[in-house]
């Protein structure tokens with residue numbers, strides 16, 4: 001269901017729409033409602049009240065956090081998701097307790113209930129501090145890695161883009177990496193870095209990143225900052241676009257905005273218009289025209305396919321051209337150990 005409102009109401013949707021949702025429940029008998037925005041704690045509480053206890057009310061952020069929690073594999077990934085979840089829950093703790101009070105489950109009087117809320121808040125606050133401290137350690141270790149890399153003078157190329165665009169698939173195709181690439185959102189939470197030799201003989205480090213999504217929860221952006229710092233050092237950002245999406249251009253904007261908010265918008269950009277193998281020939285020509293015309297900020301755009309390998313050589317050439325003379329000479333030496341790009 002959708003509704004156009006100037007400003008969301010205290011129940012997120014308007015009164016009439018709320019009745020419609022209740023009506024729909026009588027007909028279809030659903031047991032969850034997911035709102036495509038982040039709800040304020042008050043909105044969530046009011047909506048839960050209005051729809052009754054049998055209906056589980058989730059917002060976009062809770063859903064995304066759920067998916068992230070399921071995907072996190074490494075310690076760092078799990079820490080980051082845990083932190084984001086804890087920060088999301090903190091202002092919502094009061095709501096949870098009032099929920100229990102309504103159930104009448106032993107929390108009879110107001111006094112003890114409130115004390116419990118305060119205790120919970122304090123514990124949650126402490127947990128957040130602990131998670132932040134642990135992440136800080138991880139971050140420091142990463143910084144050391146990066147410093148070592150800088151001494152090796154290998155330029156970093158970061159693959160960024162909307163989730164499911166094909167970043168990991170491209171890394172696999174380019175570097176012979178063995179990264180999990182699947183048709184699902186947020187496959188990659190724990191980025192991998194591989195060295196690749198560019199067509200001009202220099203070596204570069206290609207790094208995969210977490211996929212972006214529209215209306216990305218701010219708690220998640222904050223939590224994943226450490227991971228995305230890899231991209232901060234990038235000499236070039238390869239912005240991977242799933243060109244089959246009708247709203248591809250919109251998603252490009254979303255990604256650029258997030259890069260901006262992460263202070264990552266400075267590095268030169270190469271657009272990889274990916275999944276071109278499934279594109280009709282006329283569509284390819286039109287796209288190449290649209291993305292490489294002089295109006296397009298002079299950003300290099302290459303049609304690629306991680307599946308067929310088409311356009312990968314062009315992508316490497318474009319990356320090499322961007323690194324160009326800025327590539328430190330030592331990277332030629334380091335190229336010896338790097339996997340040659342065929």
Ligand SMILES: Nc1nc2c(ncn2[C@@H]2O[C@H](COP(=O)(O)OP(=O)(O)OP(=O)(O)O)[C@@H](O)[C@H]2O)c(=O)[nH]1
Nearest residue numbers: 164165166167168169181182183186187188211306
């Ligand atoms: N046909 C086609 N499918 C592709 C191509 N590149 C990737 N895919 C498919 O698209 C899906 C997503 O690919 P991933 O490489 O996991 O995408 P990602 O950008 O790493 O996604 P996240 O890690 O979830 O952000 C997978 O099912 C891939 O097989 C391509 O060039 N052509």
Ligand SMILES: [Mg+2]
Nearest residue numbers: 167168187188
């Ligand atoms: Mg991935």
